[in-house]
Amino acid sequence: MEDLVRLIAENLVDNPDEISITETDDNGEIFIELSVAEEDMGKIIGRQGKIAKAIRTVLKAKSILDNTYVDLKII
Numbered sequence: 001m002e003d004l005v006r007l008i009a010e011n012l013v014d015n016p017d018e019i020s021i022t023e024t025d026d027n028g029e030i031f032i033e034l035s036v037a038e039e040d041m042g043k044i045i046g047r048q049g050k051i052a053k054a055i056r057t058v059l060k061a062k063s064i065l066d067n068t069y070v071d072l073k074i075i
Contacts, residue, residue: 001030001070004062008055013040028068032059035075044074 002023010016013036020035036044045052056072063070 001032001059001062001066004059005032005034005055005072008058009034009036009044012043012051013037014043015040030063030068030070031073032070033073033075041074 002021005021006019009019009021013019015037018037018040022033024031034044043051044055046054052072052074059070059072
């Protein structure tokens with residue numbers, strides 16, 4: 001899942017080298033924390049959170065295939 005989040009984030013931001021992703025697996029529940037540069041936050045969140053919601057939707061679809069639960073937190 002971390003690779004998928006990194007791929008999406010790198011294609012959205014201007015500073016891909018400042019992306020930080022932390023993934024924690026707890027008995028099939030995956031918690032992901034995504035941190036980007038301050039000036040790229042708007043590009044990750046989008047207007048009214050539409051891009052963040054789209055990223056979470058893609059992760060949910062992948063988690064259904066993997067039979068897991070995924071929670072994305074943007075820091």
